[in-house]
Amino acid sequence: MRKADVFGEHAFSNIATLILSFVGVVALAVWFFFFSGYGQRSRLLTFAGCVAGLALFYALLRLDRFTGELLPTLCSVLGKARSLVAASTG
Secondary structure, eight states, rough: OSOOOOOSSSHHHOOOOOOOOHHHHHHHHHHHIISOOOOOHHHHHHHHHHHHHHHHHHHEEEEEEEESSOEEEESSSSSOOHHHHHHHOO
16 A cells, blocks of 8 residues: 555556666666676576566567556466456455
């Protein structure tokens, strides 16, 4: 349950969170792959692990729909639908 909503609507807050999270992950990835002191092998293995994780995510889940608050509901290709907002909607 949210105490205060700056935008006045939960959908706007969710979109802002998505955009800012994406910008943060891209900034972290750029730093890690180009400016960190890690070796080339570590960076390559990290990149391969991220690609494998995303491929597994897309292979096992599919987008079912979006809620009114612009939160996705994902369905497993193996079983029942699982909502990402199950805990927050009461």
